Amino acid sequence: WNTPESTLNVLPDVRGKDVVELGCGTAYVGAWLKRRGARRVVGVDITPAQLESARRVNAKTGLGLEFVEANAEATGLSSASFDLAVSEYGASIWCDPYKWIPEAARLLRANGELVFLRNSTLSMLCMPDTGKVQERLQRPQLGMHRLDWPGEPEIEFHLGHGELLRLLRTSGFEILDMVEIFASADAVDHPFYGEYVTVEWAKKWPGEEMWRARKR
Numbered sequence: 037w038n039t040p041e042s043t044l045n046v047l048p049d050v051r052g053k054d055v056v057e058l059g060c061g062t063a064y065v066g067a068w069l070k071r072r073g074a075r076r077v078v079g080v081d082i083t084p085a086q087l088e089s090a091r092r093v094n095a096k097t098g099l100g101l102e103f104v105e106a107n108a109e110a111t112g113l114s115s116a117s118f119d120l121a122v123s124e125y126g127a128s129i130w131c132d133p134y135k136w137i138p139e140a141a142r143l144l145r146a147n148g149e150l151v152f153l154r155n156s157t158l159s160m161l162c163m164p165d166t167g168k169v170q171e172r173l174q175r176p177q178l179g180m181h182r183l184d185w186p187g188e189p190e191i192e193f194h195l196g197h198g199e200l201l202r203l204l205r206t207s208g209f210e211i212l213d214m215v216e217i218f219a220s221a222d223a224v225d226h227p228f229y230g231e232y233v234t235v236e237w238a239k240k241w242p243g244e245e246m247w248r249a250r251k252r
Contacts, residue, residue, distance in 0.1 A: 037219040037226075037238065044215050046246045048149050050074040053119040056143055058108040058136060059126020063090040063101055069122070070099045078102045078118075080111050081126070109135035111143065118143050121150045128152040129192050132182075133203060141207045144251045150209060151249075156216060156242040159233055160194050169233045169243075200247075209249035216242035 041047055051073035057066040060079030070077045079101055081087050087103050094101045106112050108127035121140040128136075140150050157177070164174045165186050183192045195203065197214075204211060219238035226235075233243045 037217065037223045037235070037243075039217055039220065044217070044246060046213060046215055046248050047151055048120065048248075050120060054078075054117065055120045055122065056080060056111075056113065056118045056140075057126065058111075058121060058123045058140060059128070059130055060090060060103070061086045061126060062093060063103070064093075065122060065124045066101055067093070067097060067099055069120075070101060074120075076102070078104060078113070080104045080106050080108050080113070082107045107131070109139055111139060113143055115142050116145045119145055119148045121148070123152040125153060128154040129194065130190075132193050133195055133200065137203055137209075138207045141209060141251055146251060148251045149212070149248060150204075150251070151246065153244060153246050155194065156245045157194070157196050158241050159237075159243050162237075162241075163232070168231065169237050171237070204247075204249050208252050210252050211247075211249050213246075213248040215246045217244040217246065218242055 050069050052075050054076045055066065055069050055074045057063060057077065057079045060066055060081045063079040066077040066079045079090055082105065084105060087105055090103055104111065104113065108131045121144055144150065159169050160183070161173050161175055161177055162169045162171065164170060177196050180194055180196055183194060201211060219235045223235050237243070
């Protein structure tokens with residue numbers, strides 16, 4: 037919905053920081069953070085085609101991002117080597133949270149932060165197996181973890197708020213913030229995501245959530 041970071045105020049100051057993006061895709065988030073002053077940005081993704089695109093864009097921009105082909109659940113990177121771990125619809129939905137969140141904690145230095153964006157819990161509960169999000173619950177929250185979409189190759193992961201809070205805490209994090217993101221009054225349907233969450237729905241209920249936590 038084009039909600040700016042100046043409105044959300046979730047990201048910490050990245051100037052001079054070492055950043056890892058988990059499930060980076062084309063690494064546009066990592067590139068943005070490098071432009072905001074990050075000292076080092078490492079993008080991790082398991083898909084070779086995504087990394088090929090990321091490297092091609094990085095070569096054009098000259099930002100000096102680094103890339104690692106690996107599963108964000110087990111990156112193989114050195115422990116305590118980053119100040120910030122981020123995931124924008126990368127590991128945050130495509131990886132098992134019981135694996136990628138402890139891995140993020142391992143990668144972070146003391147007082148390092150984890151920031152991730154995902155679908156809201158409510159939107160997932162109102163999402164049918166096919167079609168757009170509804171105004172009534174479509175699935176139980178009890179036991180929500182792995183979501184298999186009929187006829188689709190994708191598998192997503194999603195925990196409810198309570199389970200996610202407990203997982204973050206047991207992984208060594210202190211919760212700093214959770215921002216629920218609504219569509220603004222002048223927002224319009226997205227050409228792609230509007231097939232799943234309509235702007236009218238998102239003006240009434242949060243379609244997305246941003247979480248921020250600090251490693252103790």
